[in-house]
Amino acid sequence: MSNVTYSGVRESVPGRLNDLGSTGKKVSEDYKKGCLKRADRSFAQGLQCQQINSMAALMSLEDSVFISHSPQGCVGCAIMAVDMYRVGQIHRGVKHVKNPRLIVTNLDQKNVVFGGEKKLREAVQKAVERYSPKLAFVFASCASGIIGDDIDAICGDLQREYPDTLIIPIHCEGFKSKICASGFDAAFISINKYILKNNKVPKQKGLINLFAPTTVSYADQKEMERMLRLLGAEVNYIPFYSSLEKIRKIPAAEASTSICKVFADEFMKTLWEDYEIPYSHTVMPIGIRNTDKWYRGIAKVIGKENEVEEIISREHERIEPLVKKIRDRLQGKRVFICGGTGRSFAAAALIDDFGMELVGLETPTYDDDAQTDIEYLNGIHKDFVVDIANMQPFEQVNLVKKLKPDAFIGVPEWAAKLGIPTTHVLDGKRPTMGYDGLLFLGNKIADQLENPGFNKKLAQHAKLPYKESWYQESAFKYITEGGN
Amino acid sequence: MSQIMENPKGGCVLAGINSVLGAIDRVCPVYHSGPGCCMQTTASDQGQSGHKHACFVSGVSLPSSNMLEKEVVFGGTDKLRTTIQGSIDIIDADAYFVLTGCTAGIIGDDVASVTEEFLEKGYPVYPIEAPGFIGDSNLGYETVWNTFLDKIIEPDLPKDDKLVNIFGIIPYHDPFWSGTLEEIDRILSRLGLKVNTFFTKGQGIDTIRKCSSAALNIIINPWLFKGPASKFESKFGVPSLRIPGLFVGATDTTRFVRKVAEALDLDKDLVEKVIRDEEEYVYKYLSQSIGVLSWKRFAVVSDANNAVGFTRYLANDYSFTPVLVIVSEPVIRPDDKERIIREIEDLEYARPPKVLFLTEQYEINQAIRDEEEEITLLVGSSNDREIALEKDIQFILGSFPMSERLIFNRTYAGYRGSLTFTEDIYDNN
Numbered sequence: 001m002s003n004v005t006y007s008g009v010r011e012s013v014p015g016r017l018n019d020l021g022s023t024g025k026k027v028s029e030d031y032k033k034g035c036l037k038r039a040d041r042s043f044a045q046g047l048q049c050q051q052i053n054s055m056a057a058l059m060s061l062e063d064s065v066f067i068s069h070s071p072q073g074c075v076g077c078a079i080m081a082v083d084m085y086r087v088g089q090i091h092r093g094v095k096h097v098k099n100p101r102l103i104v105t106n107l108d109q110k111n112v113v114f115g116g117e118k119k120l121r122e123a124v125q126k127a128v129e130r131y132s133p134k135l136a137f138v139f140a141s142c143a144s145g146i147i148g149d150d151i152d153a154i155c156g157d158l159q160r161e162y163p164d165t166l167i168i169p170i171h172c173e174g175f176k177s178k179i180c181a182s183g184f185d186a187a188f189i190s191i192n193k194y195i196l197k198n199n200k201v202p203k204q205k206g207l208i209n210l211f212a213p214t215t216v217s218y219a220d221q222k223e224m225e226r227m228l229r230l231l232g233a234e235v236n237y238i239p240f241y242s243s244l245e246k247i248r249k250i251p252a253a254e255a256s257t258s259i260c261k262v263f264a265d266e267f268m269k270t271l272w273e274d275y276e277i278p279y280s281h282t283v284m285p286i287g288i289r290n291t292d293k294w295y296r297g298i299a300k301v302i303g304k305e306n307e308v309e310e311i312i313s314r315e316h317e318r319i320e321p322l323v324k325k326i327r328d329r330l331q332g333k334r335v336f337i338c339g340g341t342g343r344s345f346a347a348a349a350l351i352d353d354f355g356m357e358l359v360g361l362e363t364p365t366y367d368d369d370a371q372t373d374i375e376y377l378n379g380i381h382k383d384f385v386v387d388i389a390n391m392q393p394f395e396q397v398n399l400v401k402k403l404k405p406d407a408f409i410g411v412p413e414w415a416a417k418l419g420i421p422t423t424h425v426l427d428g429k430r431p432t433m434g435y436d437g438l439l440f441l442g443n444k445i446a447d448q449l450e451n452p453g454f455n456k457k458l459a460q461h462a463k464l465p466y467k468e469s470w471y472q473e474s475a476f477k478y479i480t481e482g483g484n
Numbered sequence: 485m486s487q488i489m490e491n492p493k494g495g496c497v498l499a500g501i502n503s504v505l506g507a508i509d510r511v512c513p514v515y516h517s518g519p520g521c522c523m524q525t526t527a528s529d530q531g532q533s534g535h536k537h538a539c540f541v542s543g544v545s546l547p548s549s550n551m552l553e554k555e556v557v558f559g560g561t562d563k564l565r566t567t568i569q570g571s572i573d574i575i576d577a578d579a580y581f582v583l584t585g586c587t588a589g590i591i592g593d594d595v596a597s598v599t600e601e602f603l604e605k606g607y608p609v610y611p612i613e614a615p616g617f618i619g620d621s622n623l624g625y626e627t628v629w630n631t632f633l634d635k636i637i638e639p640d641l642p643k644d645d646k647l648v649n650i651f652g653i654i655p656y657h658d659p660f661w662s663g664t665l666e667e668i669d670r671i672l673s674r675l676g677l678k679v680n681t682f683f684t685k686g687q688g689i690d691t692i693r694k695c696s697s698a699a700l701n702i703i704i705n706p707w708l709f710k711g712p713a714s715k716f717e718s719k720f721g722v723p724s725l726r727i728p729g730l731f732v733g734a735t736d737t738t739r740f741v742r743k744v745a746e747a748l749d750l751d752k753d754l755v756e757k758v759i760r761d762e763e764e765y766v767y768k769y770l771s772q773s774i775g776v777l778s779w780k781r782f783a784v785v786s787d788a789n790n791a792v793g794f795t796r797y798l799a800n801d802y803s804f805t806p807v808l809v810i811v812s813e814p815v816i817r818p819d820d821k822e823r824i825i826r827e828i829e830d831l832e833y834a835r836p837p838k839v840l841f842l843t844e845q846y847e848i849n850q851a852i853r854d855e856e857e858e859i860t861l862l863v864g865s866s867n868d869r870e871i872a873l874e875k876d877i878q879f880i881l882g883s884f885p886m887s888e889r890l891i892f893n894r895t896y897a898g899y900r901g902s903l904t905f906t907e908d909i910y911d912n913n
Binding site for chain 2 (some may be wrong): 042043044045046047048049050051052071072073074075076077079080082083086095096097098099101102103104105106107108109111112119122123126130141142143146147174175176177178180390391392393394413414465466467469470473478
């Protein structure tokens with residue numbers, strides 16, 4: 001075990017910040033000089049809390065019950081993971097599609113005053129009686145955290161009562177972090193603490209841990225597995241659509257990698273420290289450059305550098321004529337990108353494959369990893385606007401309206417109402433990754449640029465909720481120094 | 485007191501409030517809450533209601549104080565103040581409602597004092613202090629109307645004897661709410677009435693301010709709105725007529741029309757003409773597809789309003805056989821339960837079905853699994869599909885929560901909606 005235990009709060013990493021308005025060139029220089037200060041927004045729109053991510057990361061696990069120790073509202077976003085789980089089953093050919101077993105303790109006024117321990121015990125009891133699960137996850141909430149319910153102690157006690165179910169508390173209280181990806185870390189910290197427990201297992205030759213969040217489509221899973229198998233690896237695809245057995249196999253692996261930059265990145269470090277499993281942490285495999293980089297990263301770790309070059313050149317040969325066709329349609333088009341940490345930078349690299357020009361980038365956090373990406377982007381693009389924001393649509397529409405890009409990549413809802421052609425790179429139901437995903441995405445962007453009628457007509461009828469005066473202001477007006 | 489819930493249908497009271505406000509044009513909720521509440525409360529109701537989102541702001545577009553550890557420890561009223569000011573500065577709304585999340589509720593931030601400061605300066609900013617832990621999203625509808633009754637609706641307006649207010653159809657908690665309100669509006673307009681649906685036709689806060697001039701409140705719901713209705717009567721002198729369940733099909737819609745006509749003493753010839761026209765419209769179609777739908781023995785899992793409507797249409801108008809009806813929203817008061825049971829059991833010819841009140845998915849699944857009588861059609865929510873697949877029952881996604889279909893203005897209610905309902909039940913397999 002390492003000496004300093006990572007808390008799971010992503011802000012705790014030095015130099016990482018969430019609120020900033022800048023440009024590619026300026027932010028990279030400021031970061032180098034150490035001039036970036038932690039900030040806040042005096043006005044902001046809603047964020048995604050880390051509990052959403054903790055739940056989403058695990059909700060497709062087999063033989064599991066997911067218990068939210070919270071009021072009923074805190075499982076609202078679980079519907080997204082529920083939907084992905086149902087659709088994922090359909091894509092995997094399951095006929096009798098199941099619901100995930102989600103139980104909410106439904107903390108109420110009385111519990112807020114007197115504590116919710118009794119309800120949590122009852123919820124676990126129900127989970128065991130109904131489903132005899134192998135795993136029962138207990139997710140904390142703002143409410144359970146503030147009233148001070150000791151879920152670790154309660155779970156420990158229940159564990160003795162129900163020895164056949166692993167009862168795992170997860171500390172994903174929403175108020176602890178502004179960065180929702182912290183919730184992924186909270187889930188992995190608990191997996192390590194309550195399932196792996198530093199038990200050494202025999203190594204399995206050729207086994208690679210491939211960490212994947214719930215937003216990865218089955219098509220993407222197959223593509224990633226295909227690529228790793230070409231290197232002679234056997235893939236332990238976790239935790240999406242996996243099981244306790246597969247989680248227990250994690251320490252047996254020879255190497256680890258992840259599909260998303262902020263998914264299991266800290267956990268892979270822990271696996272290195274605890275089990276000496278080397279890992280590759282590079283980029284999200286979207287676009288040629290990033291897919292190459294991702295592929296080379298893991299190949300290097302397992303000593304398949306030569307093999308991977310052969311495969312990459314074969315793939316390039318196959319893919320490049322097709323990419324060229326897309327590039328002919330997209331060359332020189334100006335793009336604004338908004339996305340999560342992994343996807344925003346991946347999309348920024350992707351547009352380079354198509355010869356497009358980056359004019360604005362919105363991404364949730366700035367840190368060492370972001371600096372690497374920004375330096376790369378500065379090398380190929382003119383100066384572009386950087387908004388370090390988790391969504392904040394009011395800033396986005398302000399920037400998009402001023403920058404007037406030819407295309408917008410990200411959540412389409414707001415840019416569409418400004419009449420800009422939109423494409424989303426987060427599509428958990430269809431391909432976006434690897435070499436084949438690139439073609440799907442490229443054609444999607446090109447087709448939408450070519451035929452933008454819907455958004456253009458929509459813009460004539462739909463109004464965004466902002467005052468006209470807002471578009472005259474600086475998009476970064478509400479960013480203030482000295483945040484928490 | 486709230487119960488432990490498996491796969492709950494909908495979110496907390498905050499989600500319910502957000503859904504109602506989100507359906508009113510140019511009204512902006514402002515969250516004084518933890519960082520995820522905007523998304524959670526939007527996803528739980530609007531996000532599971534046929535993929536139609538609020539007309540103005542929802543989800544991550546909602547202004548929020550995003551309370552973190554600092555606010556939990558030191559209080560969040562400063563953050564709230566700048567959040568409200570920013571909302572006023574940039575969002576072009578006619579009214580702002582400050583909603584309280586669990587965090588603000590537990591630490592006890594004085595939200596009302598902060599909103600009062602803005603109100604004094606002439607900004608339409610109002611508090612709705614109902615933190616998420618006080619209940620589920622069903623409560624949201626009444627909570628919002630109670631706030632409107634206390635703070636928004638104007639007294640002493642001249643009465644308009646042709647104006648009616650419609651209550652009981654909850655936006656997003658009923659995925660068909662838009663289409664249903666449009667169908668109700670269409671029918672009542674034919675009777676010469678002016679209709680406040682509040683959530684369609686671009687009606688906004690002004691319509692709400694002036695709704696005390698209505699001649700009648702029509703509550704289309706077997707149990708909701710008891711409290712607000714009596715406040716309407718005592719404070720503004722607007723009486724209420726309760727229609728104890730949504731009407732689907734000619735029989736019940738005509739029953740509805742007659743009740744409204746009687747309450748408002750409408751012109752009898754006109755009313756009978758409208759009824760004749762509408763019924764003929766429905767039967768003209770029904771008569772062109774005789775024997776196309778096979779005989780069904782059906783079960784319904786739904787909120788009380790739709791459970792009444794679906795059951796009565798399928799049994800009374802379409803001669804299907806009702807087997808089991810599960811009311812899947814929490815109904816607490818015994819007299820409300822009795823009213824719902826009466827509506828479902830009091831059928832014209834059909835044998836009454838078994839009626840259960842179950843909110844928990846596990847118990848719902850068990851009840852359907854253990855039902856000894858054969859069921860060949862289940863009308864339910866996305867959560868209920870699993871048991872239908874398990875038992876190989878034809879499944880119609882007709883109630884909340886609803887993830888696998890897109891709903892704009894579709895409805896199963898009224899005269900015309902019953903045709904749509906029948907179309908959807910058709911199965912060529």
